[in-house]
Amino acid sequence: MKSSIAATVFASCLFIGLPTITVAGSEDVVVEDAWSRASIGINRPGAAYMTLRNTGTDPVTLVGLETPLAMMPDIHETTTDANGVSSMAPAGDIMVPPGETVSLEPGGLHAMLMRLQIKMVEGETFPLTLNFADGGALTVDVPILGIAARGPEG
């Protein structure tokens, strides 16, 4: 009986996207300066950027993304070598040490929004859920700026 109540609580926490009772750390994550660029249609991937600040005392690890906007959102990283050759690859888990920030910004880490379900329209926003290793989740509204935007200010 006890375990089934616990399971129900656990399941409902997951369902409404709140951190579960077991979380350690991810509730201390603050997301700032989220932005993305408008897409042309849905055939090509979009990208979103933001800063993750860990205000807590434990490291937190971002393990995945979810959004109704895209079937396959994933953190990718662009790297540029000494010869100026840039390429992109999945970044894997992203650890944010306590008291530090990790920036998702052009030319580095970005939320790669693959298999767009709807067009990204300038002036609108979309919800992006960040899933953390401790089971916690955080949903942010990401503003969609113009296609030629250069940063969170446009």
Next chain:
Amino acid sequence: MLWGLAAIAIVGFVWLQVSSRSDQRTDEPAFRADFELTDHQGMMQTDEDFAGRWMLVFFGFANCPDVCPTTLAEVAAVMDALGSDAVQVQPLFISIDPERDTPQALAEFIPYFDADLIGLTGTADQIKRTSETFRIYYEKIEEAASPDGYTMGHSSQLFLFDTQDGYAGAWTYGTPAEEIVSDLRARL
């Protein structure tokens, strides 16, 4: 196989030394822009079509959501900031993903960045030859977690060619538009 050969062929080329920008206008440039490609409106374009204008050239691919739109946004900001001097500069985007980047595919996104920007693409062979004359590197990277199962690695500098097609310098990825504008103003 073809891509492998292309990559091997290109790897042998001398890398551009981005840091050694030559301001010696009397010197023969390291190389000259040389291409024959199709623009995003379906018109054939060669380097000669832009004679008399400076060329700002960036290589990339339309499926690239990060480095390519970021650089094209910087190029658009550069063109804006140049004001009336912008007529002396032709910005060009050359695709290194001929498999996906048809002229029609480029037509869908090129005009959104800057009215003067011209997107260029071609057959796999034309793109390979272009990369050799520009001494840039590109490769197809198989990556299951990417759209269509692949992504492209490519030289991401913004190249500048003078009014006689001569290589005049390059800015590394991420150089702010303001810096590019002041460099350009000193040369125009």
